[in-house]
Amino acid sequence: MAGRGSRLRPHSLTVPKPLIPVAGQPIVHRLVKDIVKVLHEPIDEIAFVLGDPAWFGDDVVSSLKDLAKSLGAKASIYRQDQPLGTGHAIMCAKESLSGPAVIAYADTLIRANFSLDPDADAVIWVKQVDKPEAFGVVKLNADNEIIELVEKPKEFVSDLAVIGIYYFKDVSVLKQELQHVLDNNIVNGGEYQINDGIKRMMASRKIFKTGQVDEWMDCGNKAVTVETNTRMLGFLKADGDEQMIATTVKSSNSKIIEPCFIGENVILNNATIGPNVSIGDHCIIENSTVTNSLIQTYTTIKNAVLTDAMIGNYVSYDGHFKTVSIGDYSVLE
Missing domain, CATH: 3.90.550.10 (Spore Coat Polysaccharide Biosynthesis Protein SpsA; Chain A)
Incomplete structure (x- = not known):
């Protein structure tokens, strides 16, 4: 490696x-x-x-x-x-x-x-x-x-x-x-x-x-990694041997469509998540719809409709593009 x-x-x-x-x-x-x-x-x-x-x-x-x-x-x-x-x-x-x-x-x-x-x-x-x-x-x-x-x-x-x-x-x-x-x-x-x-x-x-x-x-690459995330989520849901949505997730007026992985201390507000979405710890998703995407940790997503997206750690994204690939510590507002 x-x-x-x-x-x-x-x-x-x-x-x-x-x-x-x-x-x-x-x-x-x-x-x-x-x-x-x-x-x-x-x-x-x-x-x-x-x-x-x-x-x-x-x-x-x-x-x-x-x-x-x-x-x-x-x-x-x-x-x-x-x-x-x-x-x-x-x-x-x-x-x-x-x-x-x-x-x-x-x-x-x-x-x-x-x-x-x-x-x-x-x-x-x-x-x-x-x-x-x-x-x-x-x-x-x-x-x-x-x-x-x-x-x-x-x-x-x-x-x-x-x-x-x-x-x-x-x-x-x-x-x-x-x-x-x-x-x-x-x-x-x-x-x-x-x-x-x-x-x-x-x-x-x-x-x-x-x-x-x-x-x-x-x-x-980004495209196949997002696809792999989607396939792996399906396998894990079928296996049923991993907790895929943390108990510390806070959801308000939001919907989760499985399969999804959602990490610790994630906040969902007016959001629709899934299917086939992975969200890392300490993220905030507001007024957004996210499908078939992979989001890492400490990231904030607002006012977005995302699909086939891959977003890194500590990102702030407020926008209208549907398919994005954003690296760590990026700000798009």
């Missing part, structure tokens, strides 16, 4: 993208919890690969340690000082690369329920997609084993897209192959890639299987 999230600006200018909340929780918190659910196994350690300490500071580290502790695991913090690719990022955490492990990119969310294949040396999680030419996909043999990774194929290979989550029965094998990639300066697009380590494992006849997820939700 070392990247700067440039596609999600202005929101990622002040908050690291993996910590931007979706349906009331930071993206990386939801991702880690969902992976733990799928594994059905106790987790000993969660290693986080962060970027520059000036950006991923003590508050970020503290929140990640709390997350790991809540799951009965210890947190290990590593730094990737230069953006040298996924393979390089993984090797920044090489002290933790032993035994069974999951490796995941922290800008995606999943819904899944499957068992890991005990005969597999590794599992690459995939999702069936309509336009495989836009993704990296897996090629399977007659035994449904992955034998090749193909990036944005011009001719049909399969419709199973790689989503950026991997399981290794013994991740030290990947570590050995990635060390070879680094030592021999094997680069693609100017970066050291995890795929080059995986391809070396395949060449040594390691067995790779697929794990298919039911849902794969991106958080790469």
Whole structure:
């Protein structure tokens, strides 16, 4: 999670993208919890690969340690000082690369329920997609084993897209192959890639299987993050295992159309909220209608009709635009 999230600006200018909340929780918190659910196994350690300490500071580290502790695991913090690719990022955490492990990119969310294949040396999680030419996909043999990774194929290979989550029965094998990639300066697009380590494992006849997820939700830019928030709210309402509207919400002449997440100490006055809206703690919404939107904390919205909006922290907005993307500490009145 070392990247700067440039596609999600202005929101990622002040908050690291993996910590931007979706349906009331930071993206990386939801991702880690969902992976733990799928594994059905106790987790000993969660290693986080962060970027520059000036950006991923003590508050970020503290929140990640709390997350790991809540799951009965210890947190290990590593730094990737230069953006040298996924393979390089993984090797920044090489002290933790032993035994069974999951490796995941922290800008995606999943819904899944499957068992890991005990005969597999590794599992690459995939999702069936309509336009495989836009993704990296897996090629399977007659035994449904992955034998090749193909990036944005011009001719049909399969419709199973790689989503950026991997399981290794013994991740030290990947570590050995990635060390070879680094030592021999094997680069693609100017970066050291995890795929080059995986391809070396395949060449040594390691067995790779697929794990298919039911849902794969991106958080790469504003539009898809708002869409992901909408989808996640629907899943959470169906699950019924999270409190989605805080008991401290104060509502006057207002209506909430579920599903919605509304945080602590929110004030609603002459407002219609929902469906598919997330509102962070300490917000005030007055004389407004908000649908299909994501609003963070300490923000005031007045006299607005908003849909498909994404609004950051400490924003003051009084206006008539329907679809907006407003970063932290902005004032539009």
